[in-house]
Amino acid sequence: MTTDPTRDLLPEGLEDRLPQSAAAVARIQRAVLDVMRSHGYDRVRPPLIEFEQSMASRMDGLSTRRMFRFVDPKSLRTLALRSDITVQVGRIAATGLSGAERPLRLCYAGQVARIAGDMLDPRREELQVGAELVGADSVAAAGELVEVAIEALEAAGAKGISVDFTLPDLVDTLADGPLPLDTATRVAVRRELDAKDAGGLVDAGGAAYLPLIHASGPFDEAIERLSAIDGAGALDSRIAGLRQIADRVRGRARLTLDPSERHGFAYQSWLGFTLYAEGVRGALGRGGTYRIGAGSMGNEGEVATGFSLYPEELVEAVKADEDLGRRLFLPPDHDRDAAARLRGQGWRTVAALSDQDEAARLGCSHRLERTEPVPVRS
Amino acid sequence: MTTDPTRDLLPEGLEDRLPQSAAAVARIQRAVLDVMRSHGYDRVRPPLIEFEQSMASRMDGLSTRRMFRFVDPKSLRTLALRSDITVQVGRIAATGLSGAERPLRLCYAGQVARIAGDMLDPRREELQVGAELVGADSVAAAGELVEVAIEALEAAGAKGISVDFTLPDLVDTLADGPLPLDTATRVAVRRELDAKDAGGLVDAGGAAYLPLIHASGPFDEAIERLSAIDGAGALDSRIAGLRQIADRVRGRARLTLDPSERHGFAYQSWLGFTLYAEGVRGALGRGGTYRIGAGSMGNEGEVATGFSLYPEELVEAVKADEDLGRRLFLPPDHDRDAAARLRGQGWRTVAALSDQDEAARLGCSHRLERTEPVPVRS
Numbered sequence: 178m179t180t181d182p183t184r185d186l187l188p189e190g191l192e193d194r195l196p197q198s199a200a201a202v203a204r205i206q207r208a209v210l211d212v213m214r215s216h217g218y219d220r221v222r223p224p225l226i227e228f229e230q231s232m233a234s235r236m237d238g239l240s241t242r243r244m245f246r247f248v249d250p251k252s253l254r255t256l257a258l259r260s261d262i263t264v265q266v267g268r269i270a271a272t273g274l275s276g277a278e279r280p281l282r283l284c285y286a287g288q289v290a291r292i293a294g295d296m297l298d299p300r301r302e303e304l305q306v307g308a309e310l311v312g313a314d315s316v317a318a319a320g321e322l323v324e325v326a327i328e329a330l331e332a333a334g335a336k337g338i339s340v341d342f343t344l345p346d347l348v349d350t351l352a353d354g355p356l357p358l359d360t361a362t363r364v365a366v367r368r369e370l371d372a373k374d375a376g377g378l379v380d381a382g383g384a385a386y387l388p389l390i391h392a393s394g395p396f397d398e399a400i401e402r403l404s405a406i407d408g409a410g411a412l413d414s415r416i417a418g419l420r421q422i423a424d425r426v427r428g429r430a431r432l433t434l435d436p437s438e439r440h441g442f443a444y445q446s447w448l449g450f451t452l453y454a455e456g457v458r459g460a461l462g463r464g465g466t467y468r469i470g471a472g473s474m475g476n477e478g479e480v481a482t483g484f485s486l487y488p489e490e491l492v493e494a495v496k497a498d499e500d501l502g503r504r505l506f507l508p509p510d511h512d513r514d515a516a517a518r519l520r521g522q523g524w525r526t527v528a529a530l531s532d533q534d535e536a537a538r539l540g541c542s543h544r545l546e547r548t549e550p551v552p553v554r555s
Numbered sequence: 556m557t558t559d560p561t562r563d564l565l566p567e568g569l570e571d572r573l574p575q576s577a578a579a580v581a582r583i584q585r586a587v588l589d590v591m592r593s594h595g596y597d598r599v600r601p602p603l604i605e606f607e608q609s610m611a612s613r614m615d616g617l618s619t620r621r622m623f624r625f626v627d628p629k630s631l632r633t634l635a636l637r638s639d640i641t642v643q644v645g646r647i648a649a650t651g652l653s654g655a656e657r658p659l660r661l662c663y664a665g666q667v668a669r670i671a672g673d674m675l676d677p678r679r680e681e682l683q684v685g686a687e688l689v690g691a692d693s694v695a696a697a698g699e700l701v702e703v704a705i706e707a708l709e710a711a712g713a714k715g716i717s718v719d720f721t722l723p724d725l726v727d728t729l730a731d732g733p734l735p736l737d738t739a740t741r742v743a744v745r746r747e748l749d750a751k752d753a754g755g756l757v758d759a760g761g762a763a764y765l766p767l768i769h770a771s772g773p774f775d776e777a778i779e780r781l782s783a784i785d786g787a788g789a790l791d792s793r794i795a796g797l798r799q800i801a802d803r804v805r806g807r808a809r810l811t812l813d814p815s816e817r818h819g820f821a822y823q824s825w826l827g828f829t830l831y832a833e834g835v836r837g838a839l840g841r842g843g844t845y846r847i848g849a850g851s852m853g854n855e856g857e858v859a860t861g862f863s864l865y866p867e868e869l870v871e872a873v874k875a876d877e878d879l880g881r882r883l884f885l886p887p888d889h890d891r892d893a894a895a896r897l898r899g900q901g902w903r904t905v906a907a908l909s910d911q912d913e914a915a916r917l918g919c920s921h922r923l924e925r926t927e928p929v930p931v932r933s
Contacts, residue, residue: 280908317906
């Protein structure tokens with residue numbers, strides 16, 4: 178045999194999922210989609226590839242530089258492999274489903290890719306599963322999405338779910354109102370809040386924003402501290418909304434608040450949330466309220482609320498225990514009706530291809546004898 | 556609003572699937588995978604992207620020229636977006652699962668893409684779902700795969716399924732044995748048989764192969780005619796195998812034989828088959844026996860049997876009638892336990908986001924009153 182030893186290596190950040198982990202991915206995807214479907218979300222399937230320009234025009238604050246791009250020999254325009262399905266669903270809502278009644282509930286699942294991973298996550302391809310409610314960004318809409326996200330993660334087998342809320346436009350709301358800041362100071366205040374650097378915040382001229390650093394932590398205490406800051410009147414509706422959402426899901430997830438957190442919320446308007454689960458590295462997903470296609474084209478799109486899950490690390494956490502099902506060995510000339518009946522009952526049959534009894538070698542716990550499964554002696 | 560009117564157009568051959576057709580895709584994919592799983596096939600998930608060289612080395616007779624390709628900034632090597640998952644599953648069998656027991660039953664589902672469509676099918680992206688049995692290419696293995704393929708298509712909702720069998724190495728088998736041909740004549744004979752051109756076949760020096768043109772049609776008659784040709788002794792085992800496979804699935808599908816058909820069977824060894832269904836344009840899939848990685852590297856891989864389904868045209872045929880499920884409107888302050896119970900029974904709930912009763916406008920057939928669904932008056 179002449180074999181190039183490198184030919185089977187996969188590129189960095191790309192991997193095969195073998196049966197145990199592939200079964201976990203499939204089960205999780207199905208469970209999440211089933212929950213979304215049961216709450217009225219209709220699935221849509223955008224393509225893997227689009228015009229780079231079309232993607233870019235809908236990606237507020239994000240660049241197509243992180244996408245795999247290539248020239249289309251048909252159109253001679255640049256295509257991009259999608260790195261996010263949310264923007265595609267926004268496009269569908271604005272085009273193919275522009276005439277559908279609002280609020281419009283849509284969901285999706287598919288692979289996304291990016292040209293480079295990062296230190297925290299070297300993956301260059303992953304599954305994204307999400308739900309978008311188009312035409313509403315109210316407290317009721319956000320509460321529904323948070324609840325559906327928690328239920329979806331529960332159905333996927335996640336334990337110890339927690340939700341961390343944020344108010345992505347918090348600084349702007351305060352700076353435009355009770356705690357005015359000029360443009361340059363606003364940028365500095367945001368930066369120091371991101372770094373949670375109290376000294377830096379004071380030096381930057383944002384002393385009035387100091388209480389925000391301490392208004393994070395377990396939800397009930399943090400929302401009290403947020404309500405007590407000077408100028409909190411400007412946040413009344415947001416604080417009331419957060420409390421309503423928290424009341425709705427209390428007891429099903431651990432709730433925290435980090436009101437000035439902006440990382441990962443470049444799109445969002447008044448509300449953002451990040452989803453975690455015990456024993457799962459990093460965030461499992463994020464969501465919030467936003468405006469579709471409020472991008473570089475300058476047009477104002479519809480309001481929407483949604484969330485995306487990235488289940489790869491949940492798969493890593495559960496794959497070792499993933500149940501591949503009971504296997505039933507079918508000897509040559511077995512009763513075919515009995516085999517079909519048992520498959521209908523959840524058995525996975527493994528048919529003999531030779532005269533040898535290979536039940537044990539092929540991992541079957543049972544063998545079909547006449548019409549019933551009989552345990553294989555080990 | 557300033558909107559570039561072209562920004563929402565998708566590239567030629569790429570499309571969005573809206574709820575009705577997306578639901579059909581999801582249902583079909585699930586049904587097919589469930590059948591494969593029940594017959595002992597474990598799912599694997601290879602990545603969307605691989606090194607071009609790795610794909611090419613496993614694609615016997617196929618070129619990577621039809622793949623989307625681009626340079627990886629990480630490795631500085633050329634990557635390709637997959638156009639076929641079978642070769643990836645072969646790679647997995649030869650690498651990550653090289654130590655797994657044989658026969659090894661694997662299945663997969665995922666999107667594949669090609670840089671250019673063709674006249675018959677302008678699509679540049681489609682779903683491929685398939686099953687591969689690695690380590691066997693016997694009659695028993697082929698019979699199992701044909702049966703699983705039919706059962707999978709039935710489960711997907713295909714009606715009037717037909718299977719067209721072929722013997723991809725037929726001319727070689729005869730030319731190496733009872734009906735010898737030199738290399739140049741062999742090429743010409745294959746070409747004229749492909750064209751079913753009797754005159755051309757005689758002119759090319761393949762008069763002895765003339766009966767093959769007439770050995771196609773409904774299975775039972777065609778296999779009789781094939782058995783009767785001069786030199787059929789060299790085909791004894793193949794003819795017996797075909798008969799066994801046909802007996803196994805008779806009554807579940809219309810069976811035909813076109814023994815010299817080679818189109819789409821560049822990979823296959825002794826057996827190939829193509830799957831069709833009534834009311835569905837073109838072939839729904841194909842399969843057969845082959846050897847993994849018997850490619851340009853010159854090494855001999857394991858024997859295998861498998862099939863791939865391409866369900867897009869089945870989706871087109873069924874999508875208008877796809878059932879999106881019963882929708883139940885949930886008024887504000889509805890009984891949440893009742894709603895959860897009804898979701899568990901298959902209802903899709905649509906929660907009110909305002910005080911208005913939008914049941915009818917949002918396509919709900921029923922409204923939750925206290926704890927039970929009540930039909931919406933129209």
